[in-house]
Amino acid sequence: MSANLHDLPTPTLLVDVDVLQRNIEDMAAYADRAGLALRPHAKTHKSPAVAALQRAAGATGLSVATVSEAEVFADAGHTDLFIAYPLWLDHDRATRVRALLQRATLTLGVDSADAARRLAAQLAADAAGIRTLVEVDSGHHRSGVPPEEAGLVADAARHAGLEVGGVFTFPGHSYSPAAQAAVAAEEADALKRAAASLRDVGVEPTVVSGGSTPSVAHTHADAMTELRPGVYVFGDAQQWELGTTTPDRIALTAWSTVVSHAGGRVVLDAGSKVIGADRPAWATGHGRLLDHPGARIVLLSEHHAVVEWDEGPVPELGSRLRVVPNHVCNAVNLVDELVAVHDGVVVERWPVAARGANT
Template structure:
């Protein structure tokens, strides 16, 4: 029996198809796949990804790493330019005693600090490179200098990594992948000059299809596992590949519009400047969520559904929606149907175990 609305519904058959598809894509190109688990925060889904050939998991925080280590993951990369203080050093040291663990650094100062704080604990580092997103990371030409500082600090340098976040833009996916390939090739050359054989880690869900396998050794997409309205709008996934929706009940309706009981506290509030709404309807591609408050979503469409009916909303940014939920409700084939039939579906729940682990 399903939970009351609003809740996040996962179509297991679509999730597994997405996991298989991207695992096969990476294997065909000789690339290691290290999916970003901040998207789903679910040990159940992580186990599925690892069972289908992922070499390990990417996480955003030490807290997320701890959760996945507690649930059996053995190879984790915190893809974030950490400033390693004493508290995080202790936690990383504990992790290093039971899993293979790596973190990001982006400056000689951060590398030196990590070396002092970790004091010989077996934690690898990867140098973050800015390939065009202009958020964090060093210029490609500086990667060797940061790696050298890390070596001087007594750290083991695994390689270089990037996040081509400028792929989250219309017509930006292929260009971002090209930028990443060029910059990472230069960065990797700087690290090889130190006598190392670096891992070259990159990729994002929107840029994945355009990634240059000759420039990378590893890819770290995250959103591909579920899809969302942003990826749908960018062309990085199709409606048939969207595996997570927010089930919501119609509580008000009028000409050309209706309101459901899922607002920003269920869907998340992200809306990119180019996005055409705050979310979409999986079963009505022309409909858009045009207004969002905490517990209301206003949807414009040509044929509003009846009061009391259930709809499937596609969040703009699935990572944020998942972080707002305690559990994901999973059914083998999530179907659009009337509420009485939906009660007959078989549901199981997956804990969003890494929810809220921000530090």
């Protein structure tokens, strides 16, 4: 299995296993110190191999985004799964959820009374084996009910025959410069109000779940029982620019070749079909170079990444560089495997088993 990096074709997504392990262990230790369960979001890595490392470090289970992601991880032996999404079950998904219950413990998200009643009706007798969490909006304004309405959804779910375990949120507006502490405070306030709303209807929330990679360092541990960060395992250019990670904590890069010096710039072969096309308005480029922090990808197309180089002579044609994607979750979903590397040597290849698992 071992091979030198320079024997690999480019572009290839590399994972530095030492950095990865450090990230996993440090997040597990942080959650333990805070007295919180850690249920990392597996949509970032989509890899049962990475999930196994997280579980070995103390993660209580996994969060996933879809039924098909849950199927992939259950097939790999990861059997404590939370589908952190406001599911609207159709016949196909209901059939698959019932099959999943034969081999996994499932928690499902709901954010309306109608969705809860539909979930119970679609699952029929199997609904008794499902725990639900009510999603609340803590300021991201994507999905989730206002915190004060969580009790109404919980009451509807309970009367439909579902077990209600508590509430969850995603503070996604933490992906913005200098917003992390304020967003974590908003999250804590929303979760406390949502938990109180459940108690008002006689439901004691045993799970109060939240967290995001940018905001996790500002977590209000008194407001929740569980953390669900995802990007922390690999890091990316967004986190680098937000200041929520540092270059030495970035575990995943795209191994890329300099293919052109057109226009006096550096042109790489890691385009949007490998590193993804995400670029938030505040980002300084379409991606960064791990070993050259002053450089920026200023133009991105499907198979080209054009780099403005301000650090002296440009690297020679044929040189290899490590590109940091802006959004690692999307980059991982574009490839079939991750190449695990230790000290510049390939040690394993990890299939991206949940790639394209969108239903």
